[in-house]
Amino acid sequence: MGTKLKQILGMVLFIFSIALACSTAQERPYFVTYSHEMEEPGNLDIEFFNADGKPGGANRFIGSNIEFEYGVKTWWTTEFYMDGQVTQHDSTIFTGYRWENRFRPLLREHWINPVIYVEFENTSGDKTLREIVGHDGVPDFADPNSVSRLDKEREIETKLILGSNFRGWNISENIIAEKNLSNDPWEFGYAVAVSRPLGLKASAHDCTFCKEKFQAGIEMYGGLGDRYSFGTAFTSQYVGPTMNWQSPSGVILSFSPSFGLNDYSIPRLYRFGVQYEIDQFLSRFHKGGK
Amino acid sequence: MPARTALLMAILVTAALCFAVAVGDGAWMTNVPARDHEKTNPFKDQQDAISAGRRVYVEHCSHCHGENAEGTKKRPALMTDRIEHQATEGDLHWLLVNGSMKRGMPTWSKLGDPQIWQVISYLKSLH
Numbered sequence: 423m424g425t426k427l428k429q430i431l432g433m434v435l436f437i438f439s440i441a442l443a444c445s446t447a448q449e450r451p452y453f454v455t456y457s458h459e460m461e462e463p464g465n466l467d468i469e470f471f472n473a474d475g476k477p478g479g480a481n482r483f484i485g486s487n488i489e490f491e492y493g494v495k496t497w498w499t500t501e502f503y504m505d506g507q508v509t510q511h512d513s514t515i516f517t518g519y520r521w522e523n524r525f526r527p528l529l530r531e532h533w534i535n536p537v538i539y540v541e542f543e544n545t546s547g548d549k550t551l552r553e554i555v556g557h558d559g560v561p562d563f564a565d566p567n568s569v570s571r572l573d574k575e576r577e578i579e580t581k582l583i584l585g586s587n588f589r590g591w592n593i594s595e596n597i598i599a600e601k602n603l604s605n606d607p608w609e610f611g612y613a614v615a616v617s618r619p620l621g622l623k624a625s626a627h628d629c630t631f632c633k634e635k636f637q638a639g640i641e642m643y644g645g646l647g648d649r650y651s652f653g654t655a656f657t658s659q660y661v662g663p664t665m666n667w668q669s670p671s672g673v674i675l676s677f678s679p680s681f682g683l684n685d686y687s688i689p690r691l692y693r694f695g696v697q698y699e700i701d702q703f704l705s706r707f708h709k710g711g712k
Numbered sequence: 713m714p715a716r717t718a719l720l721m722a723i724l725v726t727a728a729l730c731f732a733v734a735v736g737d738g739a740w741m742t743n744v745p746a747r748d749h750e751k752t753n754p755f756k757d758q759q760d761a762i763s764a765g766r767r768v769y770v771e772h773c774s775h776c777h778g779e780n781a782e783g784t785k786k787r788p789a790l791m792t793d794r795i796e797h798q799a800t801e802g803d804l805h806w807l808l809v810n811g812s813m814k815r816g817m818p819t820w821s822k823l824g825d826p827q828i829w830q831v832i833s834y835l836k837s838l839h
Contacts, residue, residue, distance in 0.1 A: 450822075459822050496813035529813040531821045590824040623826040626763035634827075701775040 450592055451666035451676050453693045454553060454643045455615035457594040458535040458585025460526055461493030466703035471676075471695040473551045475688040477563040481510040485517075485549030492703070497526040507549040513567045518545030518575075524583070531587070539581035539596075547571040551691065553579065554645045555600045556609030559658040559686035576603045590622045592639075607650055613643035617664070630670055638665040641678060644687075658687035666695075673698050738794045744806045751802030753829050753836075765834030768827050772820065781838055787816070791838045804832045 450457045453471060461467055469489040476482040484507065491501040503520040522541035547570035549563065562570075579600040586593045598611040617639025625632045641664045645657030664678035676695040682688050700706075755761030770779070776787040783789030795804070808828045811819035820828060 457822075460818065462818050463816055493818075496811060496816060496818045526813075530810040531819050587821045587824070590826075592822070619824065622824045624764040624768045624830055626760045626767070628767070 449666065449668075449674055449697055449699075450594070450615075450617055451637045451639055451664045451678070452594065452615045452617070452641055453664065453676065453678050453695065454551075455594050455596055455613040455641055456524070456537070456539065456581065456583045456585075457592055457615075458526065458537045458583055459592075460496065460524065460537070461491050461499040462701075463493045463496055464702045464704060465493050465699055467491040467697060467699045469695060469697045471550070471552075471693065473549065473691055473693050475549075475551075475691045477560045477688045480560070480563040481512055483507055483509040483549045483563065485551060487520075487550045487552065497529060499524045503543075503552075505545055505548055505550050507547065507567075509549070509567055515547055515567050515571055517548045517550075517571070518543065520545070522579075533586055533588075535585050537583035537585070539579075539583055541579040541581075543575065543577050543579065545577075546574050548575070553598055553600070553611055553613070554643055554658055554660070555579075555598055555611035556645055556648045557651075557657045557686075558611075558645050559656070560688060563688075577601060578603065591616060591618045596643075607648045609648045610646035610652065611644065612646055613641070615639055615641040615664070628670065631667075635668045636665065638663065640664065641680070644683070656686060659683040660687055660691060662691075664693075738798065740807060740812055741794075741799055741803050744803045748806040749800055749802045751800075751805055753801040753805075753832055755826075755829050755833050756801070756836075758833065761830045761833040762837045764827075765830035765832070765837075768823065768831050769834050772823070773831070781835065790835055795835055796838060801829075801832050801836065804835065805829065808832070 449467075450459065453473075467489075469491065470486070471489070472484055472486045474482070474484045485505070486507065487503045487505040489501055489503045491499060493499050501522045503522075505517040505519065506515065507517055508514045520541055520543040522539060525538045527536060527538065547567050577600055579598065582597045584595045593616050594614065596613040598613070600609045600611070617637050619634050620636040620638060621633025624634055629635070640661070642659075642661040644654065644659030647653045647655070647657060660680040660682055662678055662680035664676070666674050666676040668674045674697040676693075676697070678693040680691040680693065682690070769781070776784060777790050778784050781790035805828055807817070808820045808823075808831065811817045813819070823831075
């Protein structure tokens with residue numbers, strides 16, 4: 423494992439160790455799809471997500487990112503990511519950063535709740551696959567890191583997030599449009615997901631493996647080409663089950679195997695993540711704060 | 713002109729204060745549709761639901777409203793006459809589902825109806 427990845431892991435463990443209070447989140451088990459649910463104001467969610475895959479004709483990789491998600495207002499969530507990747511028989515590199523903001527324009531719960539997403543990213547050689555757009559696919563993984571890291575991607579990504587909660591089910595749809603700030607065309611993608619806690623009622627007593635601590639669902643995502651060649655041809659598509667479990671300490675572990683649906687996709691992607699939420703993060707630094 | 717501006721400012725400040733007092737005094741209840749107002753709690757007075765509601769409350773609500781719903785510096789107490797007597801269970805269900813986002817209260821629809829009703833059972837038990 424590379425030095426940078428070790429440093430990232432060390433940082434995550436350090437942050438967990440200084441988070442003194444128990445915290446819980448009830449997060450959806452999605453890796454690519456966003457739901458309409460925002461971070462609660464003042465809470466900081468630290469997330470460490472990974473994608474492991476072996477593209478045909480290329481080396482196995484693990485793309486990782488660490489995310490800091492903060493609830494600024496009930497209707498505004500901001501998030502900062504740092505990305506990296508390890509490629510077998512190649513190297514470990516830091517691939518860049520992203521900064522996203524999500525805004526919820528309607529301030530009550532409706533059948534369908536829209537959220538506007540805007541992100542700036544500055545990456546190169548990224549393998550986290552946090553979204554699939556344009557003609558993303560297996561050929562993107564063919565180059566060694568020394569070559570792929572020269573391809574700087576400064577991009578603006580926008581999403582229309584639509585989400586609904588109905589009888590315990592969450593249904594989320596994302597429509598993605600991304601523009602490289604160089605002279606590339608707009609690229610499009612989508613992600614849809616549905617999930618539900620295994621138990622809707624809370625237990626009256628403390629428990630570790632009770633049903634409400636688990637959430638499971640299905641996630642599907644893929645590219646839709648670009649403005650000159652819109653559609654699902656020559657782009658990758660994935661579908662797979664997804665699940666998470668919330669430990670009594672508040673740490674959430676997530677796992678999802680995704681399966682490529684065409685030759686342009688990586689045959690199998692294994693995604694796993696660790697999340698931890700710190701309640702009222704900034705107030706801990708105030709006199710008399712929690 | 714300065715006198716007229718001062719008068720206008722005074723009217724605006726008074727109106728803002730009246731609005732703030734009205735909202736803080738449970739004006740949100742006037743927004744609850746009749747259908748939601750009439751909703752009843754399927755777990756009403758069930759001891760298990762109160763215990764479970766307490767657990768959900770501690771997990772999700774206590775960092776803003778206090779460990780025992782006594783309120784914090786920034787957020788209101790929930791051990792109030794308004795919560796326990798004036799608001800119906802349907803009113804509280806509506807508030808938890810929709811939140812009061814302009815005032816910093818998020819929506820809790822992600823908890824799902826059963827857990828929301830369990831929290832309401834707990835809040836109503838706080839005499």
